[in-house]
Amino acid sequence: MNDDIIKINKDFSDLFTKGRSMLDEGCSAVVNSYRDEAFKHFLDLNGLPNKSEDYKYSDLVSIFKHDYFTMFKLPPLNVNMKEVFLCKVSDLNSTPVLMVNGWYHDECNELEGLHRDIVVCGMREASLKYPDIFAEHYNKYTSAAKNDSLISLNTAFAQDGLFIYVPDNTVVDVPLQLINILNTDKDYMGFQRNLIVLGKNAKLHLLTCEHTLSNTSFLINNTTEIVVGENSHCDYYQIQSQHSSTNYINSLFVEQKANSVLESNIITLFGGYIRNNLYVALSGKDADARLYGLYTLDKKQKVDNFVFVDHKVPHCTSDQHYKGILDDYAVGNFAGAIYVRPDAQKTEAYQINNNLLLTDTARMNSKPQLVIDADDVKCSHGATSGQIDDEALFYLRSRGIGLKEAKTMMMFGFAHDIIQKVKLEPLRHEIDSMIDKRLRNEYTGCQNCVYSTSVKKNS
Amino acid sequence: MLKIKNLHASVDGKEILKGINLEINAGEIHAIMGPNGAGKSTLSSVLTGRETFQVTEGSIEYMGKDLLALPAEDRAREGIFMSFQYPVAIPGISTVNFLKTAINEIRKYRGESVYPASKFLKMMREKMKLIGMDNKLLNRSLNEGFSGGEKKKNEIFQMAVLEPKLAILDETDSGLDIDALRTVANGVNNLKTPDNSSIVITHYRRLLDYIVPDYVHVLYDGRIVKTAGKELVTELEERGYDWIRKEIEASLNK
Numbered sequence: 199m200n201d202d203i204i205k206i207n208k209d210f211s212d213l214f215t216k217g218r219s220m221l222d223e224g225c226s227a228v229v230n231s232y233r234d235e236a237f238k239h240f241l242d243l244n245g246l247p248n249k250s251e252d253y254k255y256s257d258l259v260s261i262f263k264h265d266y267f268t269m270f271k272l273p274p275l276n277v278n279m280k281e282v283f284l285c286k287v288s289d290l291n292s293t294p295v296l297m298v299n300g301w302y303h304d305e306c307n308e309l310e311g312l313h314r315d316i317v318v319c320g321m322r323e324a325s326l327k328y329p330d331i332f333a334e335h336y337n338k339y340t341s342a343a344k345n346d347s348l349i350s351l352n353t354a355f356a357q358d359g360l361f362i363y364v365p366d367n368t369v370v371d372v373p374l375q376l377i378n379i380l381n382t383d384k385d386y387m388g389f390q391r392n393l394i395v396l397g398k399n400a401k402l403h404l405l406t407c408e409h410t411l412s413n414t415s416f417l418i419n420n421t422t423e424i425v426v427g428e429n430s431h432c433d434y435y436q437i438q439s440q441h442s443s444t445n446y447i448n449s450l451f452v453e454q455k456a457n458s459v460l461e462s463n464i465i466t467l468f469g470g471y472i473r474n475n476l477y478v479a480l481s482g483k484d485a486d487a488r489l490y491g492l493y494t495l496d497k498k499q500k501v502d503n504f505v506f507v508d509h510k511v512p513h514c515t516s517d518q519h520y521k522g523i524l525d526d527y528a529v530g531n532f533a534g535a536i537y538v539r540p541d542a543q544k545t546e547a548y549q550i551n552n553n554l555l556l557t558d559t560a561r562m563n564s565k566p567q568l569v570i571d572a573d574d575v576k577c578s579h580g581a582t583s584g585q586i587d588d589e590a591l592f593y594l595r596s597r598g599i600g601l602k603e604a605k606t607m608m609m610f611g612f613a614h615d616i617i618q619k620v621k622l623e624p625l626r627h628e629i630d631s632m633i634d635k636r637l638r639n640e641y642t643g644c645q646n647c648v649y650s651t652s653v654k655k656n657s
Numbered sequence: 658m659l660k661i662k663n664l665h666a667s668v669d670g671k672e673i674l675k676g677i678n679l680e681i682n683a684g685e686i687h688a689i690m691g692p693n694g695a696g697k698s699t700l701s702s703v704l705t706g707r708e709t710f711q712v713t714e715g716s717i718e719y720m721g722k723d724l725l726a727l728p729a730e731d732r733a734r735e736g737i738f739m740s741f742q743y744p745v746a747i748p749g750i751s752t753v754n755f756l757k758t759a760i761n762e763i764r765k766y767r768g769e770s771v772y773p774a775s776k777f778l779k780m781m782r783e784k785m786k787l788i789g790m791d792n793k794l795l796n797r798s799l800n801e802g803f804s805g806g807e808k809k810k811n812e813i814f815q816m817a818v819l820e821p822k823l824a825i826l827d828e829t830d831s832g833l834d835i836d837a838l839r840t841v842a843n844g845v846n847n848l849k850t851p852d853n854s855s856i857v858i859t860h861y862r863r864l865l866d867y868i869v870p871d872y873v874h875v876l877y878d879g880r881i882v883k884t885a886g887k888e889l890v891t892e893l894e895e896r897g898y899d900w901i902r903k904e905i906e907a908s909l910n911k
Contacts, residue, residue, distance in 0.1 A: 587745075592708075593745040595730040596705050597755070597756075598760075600762055611748055618749075
C-alpha cells in the first residue's frame, strides 16, 4: 500500500475516533449502531479502494489526499434565503426540497403543496421519529456493494440527508425536486445519506439537481437507498451540474418488490470527478427496472457509471441504456453488470452503452458484463464507441446546414435518445434545452435557476 | 445556370469522371442515364460537394460562381439540392426541426431574417399536402423507420420546402412501387417553374414517363457519349446500352 493511502486511511481513523460522539448526536440508535462495524469493514477492505477492479480507472488517491474540512454538527444555513426561491423548471409544478452541504434545514423547507400523506424531512430527524422504518430499511440494501469500502465509509460517517416516506396507496402526482446545494468557504468533505421508502401501490417522481455555488473543492460521498414497494412506481431523475473541482461519489441502492417499476435517468452535464453507482435488486416477481444515463464531458472531466442489476427472482425485466459524448481530454467509464440468479427464470435483461468521441484524446472505457445462472432468459449487452457519422453529416450539410451546426445537431440527436425517456414533459423540454446549450458551450447553469444566476452576479 | 467543362474526378486515386461537358439553362430538365458504374452518382456527389471525391481537372460554373470553391453547405445555400438515392436516417432529429434549421441557415447566408415561426408550420403543412406526405412523419426522427417510399417522398418534400434553383434527383425512382413513383413524380412536376432546373439521374424509363426531360444524356465510362431529346429514352429502353458501347468502340477503332 502506498504512503498516501496509509495516510488517508489513518486520517479517516483519527477523524472517526475523534468525531464519534458528534457523529452520534442527533441520530437514532439504529443509524449509530452501524458505524463501528462499517468503519471496521472500511479498514478490513484496506480503506481507500484505489485501483481496485471497480475503481480501476479512477484516481482516488489524488482526490482523497487533498485536505478537506468536515462538519459533524448541523451548520448554520449559509445561503441567502431571500434569493432561495426555486431551481424552477419552467411549467413543472414541483415541490422543492433544499439540502445545503448535505444537511436538511427546516427553515428553508416549507414544503408547500406537499401531498398530505407523504413524509419529507431530514434523515436524522426521521431516524428518531420513525424508528420502525429505520430498523426495517436503513442500511439494509447496501450489501450488494459489500466490497466497496466507500459505501462503508458513508455508513460510518453519515449524519443527515433526505428522508421520504410514501405510505401505501399514496400517489404523489406533484414531483419532488431535491436541490442539493454545495456552498462552503473552505474545501469540504461531506457524507450525505438519503432514505426513500415507497409502500405498496404508491407512486413518486423525484428529481434531484446537484449544484455547486462556491468555488471551493468538494469531496462528496452521497449514498441513497430507495425501496419501491409492491405495485409501486418510482421515477428518479438526477441532473448533475457541478464545477470542475467537485468530486462526487453518488451511490444509489434500489430494492424493488413485486410488480414495482423504477425508472432512473442520471444526466451528467458538468463535474470534476463523478462516480455514479447504481445497484438495483429485483426482489419481487414482475419487477421492472429501466435505467438510463447520459453524460456530456469535455476538458478533463471524468465520469464513471457503474451499474449492477441483480435479478433475484423470476419474471423480472431490466433495461440499461447509457450514452455519452466525450470531447477534449475527457475520460468516461461505464461498467454495467447484469446478474441473473439460478432461480430467476424468464428474466429479460438488456444493456447497452453508446459513446461519441469527438477528439482523438477523449477516452472511453466500457465494460458490459453478464453473469447468467439461469437457463430460460433473454439477455443482451453491448457497447459502441465511435465518431459522428460522416454520411449523416453530409446529408445535413447538403441541406444548407453548416458543419458546426450539423455536428451539434448530430450530438443532440444522439443524446435525445436518452432524454426522450423522461416522461415529465416540462422536464424533458428543460433537459433538451440544457443539453442543446451544453453542446453549444452556452450552458451556464439551469435556466431560471436562481442559484446559478446569483453565482453569476457574485462572480 | 450550370456549366460543367471537362470535369475529371476520382476516388481513392481511381478516375471515375473522365471529362464531362454539360450545360444547363434555367427551366430545363436534363435526364442522365447510363449503365451501372458509368459515374452518374459520382457526378451528383461532385456537384453537391461530397468530399470523398477529388476533382482533378475541369471546372463547374454555377450562376456565375466557381462551384468547386464552395463547401457543401454553401452550394445548398446557393440553391442546389440533391434528392439522395439513400437518404440517411438521423435518430433524435425531427424532420420539422431539421428543416427549420436548414431554412434559417440558408436565410442567414442570404442575409435574410429568420423565417417567422408563426408561418413556418403552415408552410410545412401546405408543402406536405403538395407532396401527399403524411404529416405524422413531421415530428418523427428524420427518416428513422421510414419505408423506402416515405424516405423518397421526404426528399421531395424537403425540396418543396427549400425551393432550389437546381435539383438533382439521384435515382429517386429506385425502390419505389408504381403508386409511390407517381406521387413523387407529381410532386416534382408541381414544383417546376420556368426558373428552376432539374437533373434526373435514372436507370429506367418509367420515371421519365412522368418527369419529361428536355434533354437526355447517356453517361458511359465517365463521359457523356450521347445527347438527344426525350425520344432517346424509348430507344434506350428498347435496345439497352450495348449498341451505344458498340458505337463508341467502332468510333475508337476508326
